Amino acid sequence: MLAGKRVLLIIGGGIAAFKSLDLIRKLREQGAQVTPVLTKAAEEFVTPLSASALSAQKVYRDLFDLTDEAEMGHIELSRAADLVVVAPATADLMAKMAGGLANDLASTLLLATDKKVLIAPAMNVRMWEHPATQRNLATLKADGILFTGPDEGDMACGEHGPGRMSEPLAIVDAVVAALADGPLKGRKLLVTSGPTHEPIDPVRYIANRSSGAQGTALARALSALGAQVTFVTGPADVAPPEGVQVVAVQTADEMLDAVKAALPVDAAVFAAAVADWKVASASDNKIKKTKGGLPQLEFAENPDILATVSQMKQGRPGLVVGFAAETQDVIRNATEKRKRKGCDWIIANDVSPATGIMGGDENAVTMISGTGAESWPRMSKSQVAARIAAQIADALA
Numbered sequence: 001m002l003a004g005k006r007v008l009l010i011i012g013g014g015i016a017a018f019k020s021l022d023l024i025r026k027l028r029e030q031g032a033q034v035t036p037v038l039t040k041a042a043e044e045f046v047t048p049l050s051a052s053a054l055s056a057q058k059v060y061r062d063l064f065d066l067t068d069e070a071e072m073g074h075i076e077l078s079r080a081a082d083l084v085v086v087a088p089a090t091a092d093l094m095a096k097m098a099g100g101l102a103n104d105l106a107s108t109l110l111l112a113t114d115k116k117v118l119i120a121p122a123m124n125v126r127m128w129e130h131p132a133t134q135r136n137l138a139t140l141k142a143d144g145i146l147f148t149g150p151d152e153g154d155m156a157c158g159e160h161g162p163g164r165m166s167e168p169l170a171i172v173d174a175v176v177a178a179l180a181d182g183p184l185k186g187r188k189l190l191v192t193s194g195p196t197h198e199p200i201d202p203v204r205y206i207a208n209r210s211s212g213a214q215g216t217a218l219a220r221a222l223s224a225l226g227a228q229v230t231f232v233t234g235p236a237d238v239a240p241p242e243g244v245q246v247v248a249v250q251t252a253d254e255m256l257d258a259v260k261a262a263l264p265v266d267a268a269v270f271a272a273a274v275a276d277w278k279v280a281s282a283s284d285n286k287i288k289k290t291k292g293g294l295p296q297l298e299f300a301e302n303p304d305i306l307a308t309v310s311q312m313k314q315g316r317p318g319l320v321v322g323f324a325a326e327t328q329d330v331i332r333n334a335t336e337k338r339k340r341k342g343c344d345w346i347i348a349n350d351v352s353p354a355t356g357i358m359g360g361d362e363n364a365v366t367m368i369s370g371t372g373a374e375s376w377p378r379m380s381k382s383q384v385a386a387r388i389a390a391q392i393a394d395a396l397a
């Protein structure tokens with residue numbers, strides 16, 4: 001995914017720096033060339049030798065080195081890259097970036113670059129939440145700096161909260177998204193994904209077994225082709241991809257609102273397993289057990305989001321793609337579903353438990369359009385996603 005791309009990786013001085021060594025390895029696995037830069041503080045956590053061994057590149061250190069300047073000045077170094085990544089980005093580095101300081105190699109490179117910059121903040125939760133850091137964050141966002149994380153969880157300092165650096169794989173995803181330059185560049189895409197949760201009362205809900213894996217893979221594949229993706233997701237098991245605009249929803253009604261707010265788009269893919277029914281009047285309070293009595297739930301129909309968008313008179317996306325989850329007569333039912341809902345393509349899959357598709361890693365789909373049906377062999381959900389994304393790119397070209 002990153003073949004031939006050059007990443008300048010600035011490693012800041014934080015305990016998360018040890019994960020940056022793994023990040024170097026994972027970026028190289030994707031074909032990237034990684035040039036590490038270590039701040040002085042970073043050298044307290046990782047050695048230049050490890051960074052150099054893992055990257056197979058010269059490591060630039062926070063020392064004034066005349067040989068380095070003679071070989072490749074800092075301006076050249078920061079411009080030779082396709083992307084500058086700062087991981088971990090400490091509170092101090094963020095402050096320097098926001099203030100435009102250039103008093104060491106890392107901050108000088110960051111000020112001198114004309115390339116995209118992606119940062120993975122990592123710091124103690126109180127430092128992250130401090131108004132100064134939040135101010136710097138807002139400034140950096142306004143400057144167009146890209147972010148991944150921080151994640152929430154237990155921290156090395158013993159506290160809990162947001163501040164952990166994103167995992168290396170998530171940073172790789174963000175790098176792929178930041179460098180995406182493919183046939184969908186400049187296109188706006190919408191993807192729905194995951195199940196919806198329809199409340200019964202404040203503690204109970206109706207849901208389904210969708211993990212969100214196929215929708216997530218699709219959003220990632222579309223973004224890797226350069227699309228600007230809005231990802232409207234119900235409560236899924238898998239984490240949303242990096243580099244897309246995530247809109248998290250719970251219910252079908254909320255999903256419809258989020259979809260409408262994301263329009264207009266060039267193409268929309270509806271991979272969500274939307275609940276067909278909701279409880280007509282969900283209780284505001286927890287429904288209590290009553291002796292001998294069973295609660296009576298009355299259902300109401302949810303809006304059909306795919307049909308609503310497919311049948312829009314104005315502002316309909318140029319291409320609308322639905323999924324059909326079937327357990328019998330898959331192709332016949334899906335073909336009818338395509339006509340009934342009015343979408344352009346429908347991707348049919350057999351979600352009978354025996355196939356292991358719902359909640360699994362693989363999918364076997366048939367793509368149905370107005371001109372016919374094509375069954376693809378069983379493959380991973382990311383391969384299915386890549387193939388659908390490529391066809392969408394062809395159709396929009």
Ligand code: CTP
Nearest residue numbers: 270271272274302303304305306322323324325
């Ligand atoms: N869909 C939707 N809104 C709904 C129900 C479904 O947008 N309320 C979309 C799904 O995201 C999918 C397609 O419609 O792209 C088909 O979903 P599926 O569950 O297969 O079909 P249903 O509409 O539930 O029809 P049936 O119950 O007849 O299978």
